[in-house]
Amino acid sequence: AQSVTQPDIHITVSEGASLELRCNYSYGATPYLFWYVQSPGQGLQLLLKYFSGDTLVQGIKGFEAEFKRSQSSFNLRKPSVHWSDAAEYFCAVGGGSNYKLTFGKGTLLTVNP
């Protein structure tokens, strides 16, 4: 069975600082990997995705993520955080023929001015 671990429940950074959110997955074959963002009271918006090819993927809002098969990781990064990035971030993994995603429990990002 596939699973996702987001080790950090809550991260606080200062505006302008760099950000890295961790995601570790478990899946037997090449996974489909996603990062979603959820602003308070809103639905989930796709930030970026990895299916194959270049292991460094670019997303919206200046985010990027790197797939590392050897570490079973798909960490999300941003070089300079803006106050509007404050939200909850979810990593998800998919694979197999049932087209389901398994989500991590999320990381809440707080941005200090």
Place this chain on the structure above:
Amino acid sequence: NAGVTQTPKFRVLKTGQSMTLLCAQDMNHEYMYWYRQDPGMGLRLIHYSVGEGTTAKGEVPDGYNVSRLKKQNFLLGLESAAPSQTSVYFCASSYSTRGAGDPYEQYFGPGTRLTVT
């Protein structure tokens, strides 16, 4: 193009009451999903559908039923609501055979906040 819409946005039920949540999508997607989101638990899959007339159980199906009579609609029913079903419910859809979309890339609705007292 409205994407995925959910009705209602908010609802308060008393224990034992029933209700139906409606999810509609206008992207001609084949697959649809119902999740619940609880603090610290992430999103957990309740039921899903891979096509009109088909449904399947997800991770937490107990106490819920679903139907997909039309391709664009996916209904989630609570026959006898319990306080443990207080949650935010999200619907999602994916994969159009007419487009280049990937079946794993899900599009989410805005959510329904349900409180059961």
